[in-house]
Amino acid sequence: MEKVNLKDYQNIIFDFGGVVLNLDYQLTIGAFKKLGLPNFEANFTQLAQTALFDNFERGEISPKEFRKGLNEAFEEPIEDEKLDHAWNAMLLDLPIERLHLLSQIREEKKLVLLSNTNEIHVEAFESNLKLKHGHNDLSGYFETVYYSCRVGMRKPESRIFHHVLEEEGFDPSETLFIDDSPQHIEGARKVGLYAYHLRADQGETILDLF
Template identity: 40%
Template sequence: MISSHIKNLLFDLGGVILNIDFQQVALSFSKLSEKDIPFIRQQIEERRLFYNHEVGKWTDAEFRITVNHMLETSLTDEQIDQAWNSMLFDIPQERIKLLKELRKTYTLYLLSNTNAIHIQEVNRILQRDHQIYSLEDLFDKTYYSHQIQLAKPSADCYQYVLKDAGILPKETLFIDDSALNIQGAKQIGIQTVHLQTPATILDIFR
């Protein structure tokens, strides 16, 4: 049950709205490069592949160059993007329906640690499966780490959203599947729900 003082709902994307599997990235890069998965995972961590792309330190082109250096390959942009996007699955119809219903009562925001390549693919999934043009059609405003150049769980990231949206932390409920991200939001007074598998957002609003 959501408290009556909540006016704003702030959602994470991957693992909350969108079904994902981070392990697919290492598997896909391994198949393309014929390097083993432990090596790929180590390289991803050492090069901070996700973080540097997500906070806009690298352009998409620089990210792809880094991947080829990392794998010692000459993959095309399309091959890299397909492997990078392999972690993105689907958005179930019932979650779309729930967001539309919630928007009648609350102001909805999206805050995601993400990158331009992934957002383009998520929007393609929305168009293909739900005839919805983009995530912007489901939320009052979207905040992407690569655009604001701030990432969860940094307090600065949450403060940016609160200030830009003109909303109060005590009136805002943040839903994320990461315990670290939840803790970061709690520290500045945002109300939170830690979504843990197998629960989905439907369970929160029953």
């Protein structure tokens, strides 16, 4: 684990899930198994090949259409509420220490959020944010929040990085990108960003970096 020297950067782009918010994909896999999908991993892969998840993350299909796509993997239709509960099971806590850190860094640097996410997850974690921390959204911690489902692009596509840089007026050479997915790190570096691969799978958090 290495420390980030804030003096080297004027701007920081943060990923959300796995970086700010804790995630556990196995909980969603387990939840779908309990709904009657014992081979969820195989079905998950098959659905991914149909671009269901990517399209949902780009906002190209609605939550209703996404649920319909998920239901095609089941023999019997599953209620929307149960599907959403299983889909949201991966969303864990948002540690207050990380929010405090973001507030501290924002006093000196420009922070933006860039997340591959979907409308079902946004509704869930914003609801939890309000319940646990009293905030309706993440605008109190970032200059701008970019959700893939609302900009029609997703990481690691180069166009989403260019979009953020252009919208914010950021110089890539002065901007750090932090993400826990290696493919996103590679995509960021292709457009000239400094990128740090946060090893959340090894217990590393942003608290270790600053």
